[in-house]
């Protein structure tokens with residue numbers, strides 16, 4: 001199976017994931033946890049940076065990564081235009097080494113974007129990029145699709161993959177973009 005050419009999708013404007021706004025579940029999470037601030041957060045597969053900017057607005061030290069050059073360019077431009085600060089870099093999250101281990105990783109439609117055969121590598125990457133005791137916050141997309149991206153998953157699969165390495169702090173069905181209502185599950189983990 002050939003891999004998705006993400007840069008080509010940005011260049012042709014074929015970006016159905018691009019909602020022009022951060023994940024509603026993340027917005028609510030940060031609003032409810034105003035005590036959490038000042039720590040480092042890694043946003044892999046950051047797209048055009050909406051979620052990264054939401055973390056920046058909550059005073060986190062934010063690092064957004066993506067393997068599509070257009071995503072990084074748009075993230076930098078839009079973050080500057082918003083008067084916010086975040087670092088953005090061209091990185092393959094699954095294959096590269098972190099610059100340091102983060103306090104937080106925030107996942108939003110990266111797990112469902114990669115090929116299911118790469119999920120083991122994804123879990124290893126989250127472990128590698130996160131410091132011991134670090135928190136992994138995921139907006140999981142629970143759809144049945146096998147012919148993605150997006151590729152579906154289930155709560156059971158996520159628990160099986162992550163529970164050996166992370167303790168589950170909390171899980172809930174978040175507020176979502178209109179076309180994803182009821183299809184998302186947020187899971188908040190702490191690296192063991």
Ligand SMILES: C[S@@+](CC[C@H](N)C(=O)[O-])C[C@H]1O[C@@H](n2cnc3c(N)ncnc32)[C@H](O)[C@@H]1O
Nearest residue numbers: 006017045046047066067068092093094108113
């Ligand atoms: C479906 S989009 C989601 C973008 C963003 N999270 C959002 O929700 O708007 C998936 C993003 O992950 C990026 N991506 C795919 N594989 C990646 C990898 N191995 N490392 C870093 N970014 C990756 C793509 O370029 C794309 O921007």
